Amino acid sequence: MARTARTAVAAGRLRPPRFDDLGLRRALGDRILPLMVAAMTFLAALALAGVVGAAALAAHWQRGAAAVVTVQVPRPAEPAADRPGETRRARVTELAQAAAGVASARALGDAELADLLRPWLGSSAETLSLPLPAVVELRMALDAPPEALTTLAERLARAAPGTLTESHGVWVRRLAVLARSLQACAWAALLVVAAVAVAVVAIATRAGLAARRQAIEIVHGLGATDAYIAGRFAGRATRLAALGGLLGAGAALPVLVLLAALAAPFAGPAPAPPWPGPAGEVLGWLAALPAALWLALPGLPLAAAAIGFLTAQGTVRAWLRWLP
Amino acid sequence: MTTVERRFRRGVHWWQKGERRPHRRGADGRAGQHRRPEWGGGGTVRPPPERDATRHDRMMMIELQEVGLHYGGPRSGGAAGDGRPAGGVDVLRGLSFAVPAGGFRWLLGPSGAGKTSLLRLLHAAVRPTQGRLSLLGADIGRASRRELPPLRRSIGMVFQDFRLLPHLSAFDNVALPLRIAGRPEGQIRADVGEMLRWVGLARKTAARPAELSGGEQQRVAIARAVITRPRLLLADEPTGNLDDAQAERLMVLLKEMNRLGTTMVVATHNAALVERHPGPALLLEHGRLLADG
Ligand SMILES: Nc1ncnc2c1ncn2[C@@H]1O[C@H](COP(=O)(O)OP(=O)(O)O)[C@@H](O)[C@H]1O
Ligand SMILES: [Mg+2]
Numbered sequence: 001m002a003r004t005a006r007t008a009v010a011a012g013r014l015r016p017p018r019f020d021d022l023g024l025r026r027a028l029g030d031r032i033l034p035l036m037v038a039a040m041t042f043l044a045a046l047a048l049a050g051v052v053g054a055a056a057l058a059a060h061w062q063r064g065a066a067a068v069v070t071v072q073v074p075r076p077a078e079p080a081a082d083r084p085g086e087t088r089r090a091r092v093t094e095l096a097q098a099a100a101g102v103a104s105a106r107a108l109g110d111a112e113l114a115d116l117l118r119p120w121l122g123s124s125a126e127t128l129s130l131p132l133p134a135v136v137e138l139r140m141a142l143d144a145p146p147e148a149l150t151t152l153a154e155r156l157a158r159a160a161p162g163t164l165t166e167s168h169g170v171w172v173r174r175l176a177v178l179a180r181s182l183q184a185c186a187w188a189a190l191l192v193v194a195a196v197a198v199a200v201v202a203i204a205t206r207a208g209l210a211a212r213r214q215a216i217e218i219v220h221g222l223g224a225t226d227a228y229i230a231g232r233f234a235g236r237a238t239r240l241a242a243l244g245g246l247l248g249a250g251a252a253l254p255v256l257v258l259l260a261a262l263a264a265p266f267a268g269p270a271p272a273p274p275w276p277g278p279a280g281e282v283l284g285w286l287a288a289l290p291a292a293l294w295l296a297l298p299g300l301p302l303a304a305a306a307i308g309f310l311t312a313q314g315t316v317r318a319w320l321r322w323l324p
Numbered sequence: 325m326t327t328v329e330r331r332f333r334r335g336v337h338w339w340q341k342g343e344r345r346p347h348r349r350g351a352d353g354r355a356g357q358h359r360r361p362e363w364g365g366g367g368t369v370r371p372p373p374e375r376d377a378t379r380h381d382r383m384m385m386i387e388l389q390e391v392g393l394h395y396g397g398p399r400s401g402g403a404a405g406d407g408r409p410a411g412g413v414d415v416l417r418g419l420s421f422a423v424p425a426g427g428f429r430w431l432l433g434p435s436g437a438g439k440t441s442l443l444r445l446l447h448a449a450v451r452p453t454q455g456r457l458s459l460l461g462a463d464i465g466r467a468s469r470r471e472l473p474p475l476r477r478s479i480g481m482v483f484q485d486f487r488l489l490p491h492l493s494a495f496d497n498v499a500l501p502l503r504i505a506g507r508p509e510g511q512i513r514a515d516v517g518e519m520l521r522w523v524g525l526a527r528k529t530a531a532r533p534a535e536l537s538g539g540e541q542q543r544v545a546i547a548r549a550v551i552t553r554p555r556l557l558l559a560d561e562p563t564g565n566l567d568d569a570q571a572e573r574l575m576v577l578l579k580e581m582n583r584l585g586t587t588m589v590v591a592t593h594n595a596a597l598v599e600r601h602p603g604p605a606l607l608l609e610h611g612r613l614l615a616d617g
Contacts (some may be wrong), residue, residue: 019496019502019503020491021489021492021496021500023489023490023491026491032527034325069446099535215489215491218487218489219489219500221447221449221476221481221487222476222500222501222504222548223473223474223475223476223477223478223501223504223505224473224504225470228504248542307528321469322450324449324450324451324469324472
């Protein structure tokens with residue numbers, strides 16, 4: 001009994017599952033490096049969410065708010081300046097409909113106008129005898145050039161002096177600039193996180209090299225190539241970094257889902273849960289994550305592994321140049 | 325005949341057998357080369373110097389011309405920074421000698437003479453800081469870093485301080501050069517097992533170096549040096565931790581390997597051993613060669 005147990009142990013030691021000639025299992029421990037990489041991956045996931053989220057918001061604002069333009073035509077029933085046979089309201093609507101870059105133009109009816117005013121004037125809005133301007137609502141085409149609106153505004157003001165073309169474009173442009181700045185910051189954060197991850201792996205590898213210097217010199221003396229030695233370190237660093245990447249991405253997933261749920265009202269109608277009950281709700285939340293994030297999230301452990309591999313290879317090969 | 329001697333015989337037989345194996349590296353005509361043992365039969369007759377055999381097909385395994393080694397210069401020969409003050413020391417100066425393929429040399433000299441440093445040079449572990457050193461036909465001073473690992477793989481070295489990997493078993497330590505050379509695992513198991521039986525460590529295959537006596541560690545180091553059947557074997561005080569009987573057995577093994585064609589340089593300050601096994605010698609003192617042959 002004892003004898004077979006001992007031979008089994010001996011056999012195990014004769015051929016370990018992964019021959020660790022440089023003793024890297026201890027020199028490159030499986031605690032600190034994966035934890036640091038996990039933290040980096042978590043931050044990278046948040047930065048990625050920032051990139052994707054900012055892009056989605058910018059696109060949404062541009063497509064939605066930017067497209068709507070309101071035109072106020074005072075004294076709508078008077079004749080137009082450039083064509084006295086038509087009312088100013090009809091002339092402005094007609095010109096707007098024909099203008100380049102405009103998808104649709106429509107004069108609001110009295111009831112709709114009253115709806116708009118009710119918050120300000122209360123239920124008496126319909127019976128009020130104030131001179132109200134006509135309101136024409138334009139939808140700009142998505143690919144309309146920015147100057148199309150200014151050209152149109154000038155044209156409308158010539159046809160009906162006093163006409164106000166009120167675009168939310170300025171606001172939208174400011175929001176878009178803000179979104180793009182946020183996006184740039186998120187990219188920068190991603191780069192910094194990647195750089196810190198490289199530094200973390202390089203420092204761990206250097207510590208491992210220092211701890212195993214004698215073993216490396218022995219193996220080098222036995223004819224091991226740089227590729228052999230660097231491969232040992234890179235293999236270990238890749239596994240540890242990939243592990244950290246998985247942990248970090250896994251930890252980031254619920255946070256991202258929560259953020260997506262919070263952002264959902266601003267990003268359009270939420271998809272209905274695929275089936276009722278908590279499971280369906282969770283699935284619905286997961287589905288709320290933008291597709292780009294779904295693609296990028298599994299990429300994070302892969303990126304971590306690649307950083308581990310390349311950094312360890314580079315660090316070890318540079319260090320080995322000191323040996324003849 | 326003692327058991328260990330019988331083991332050695334068997335081991336030598338295995339080594340001989342291995343010589344014919346198709347996977348042998350160095351099948352570059354070495355097997356067919358003319359070789360002459362340089363050992364006196366009875367141990368008292370000095371073998372004739374091999375200069376007499378001026379056969380031009382006897383390639384020079386080792387060739388030094390005015391070789392010097394300086395430690396502690398701007399770039400010390402060893403690994404990064406030995407921590408020695410700049411200026412350093414000339415450990416070896418003006419060494420010129422050659423050892424032909426299949427040759428044997430004792431490397432003699434008092435402690436501190438530079439024997440270990442010379443062996444490091446011959447192992448391509450340092451490059452000469454002066455002169456020209458050629459090993460197995462390659463100019464070590466000029467060779468690129470890429471050329472050195474394959475060269476080292478055909479040189480076996482028994483270090484004075486063994487240099488076993490402390491976290492590996494005796495088996496894995498001996499297997500290491502084969503794994504570095506990328507040999508298949510099945511073959512490694514058979515060869516290493518036989519080699520450990522050969523040096524009398526069949527029962528200690530799973531022991532770590534810390535669990536072995538000095539003599540046992542030395543035998544592991546010897547097994548690791550010869551497992552690849554190197555073309556050149558360098559040994560630094562290989563009997564330093566062995567008792568007389570073990571030392572004697574080791575000499576039987578080394579002689580046999582030399583007879584089969586392995587070139588050898590064995591450093592020792594054990595005068596009695598040299599007396600019992602006389603052979604051509606390099607005598608070093610203060611880094612200079614006092615005598616050759
Ligand atoms: N890495 C080194 N840096 C500087 N000096 C060294 C180094 N290694 C050995 N020496 C010196 O070189 C001389 C020869 O040492 P060594 O070759 O070990 O002699 P031996 O093996 O004959 O005892 C000694 O004086 C030793 O102090
Ligand atoms: Mg020495």
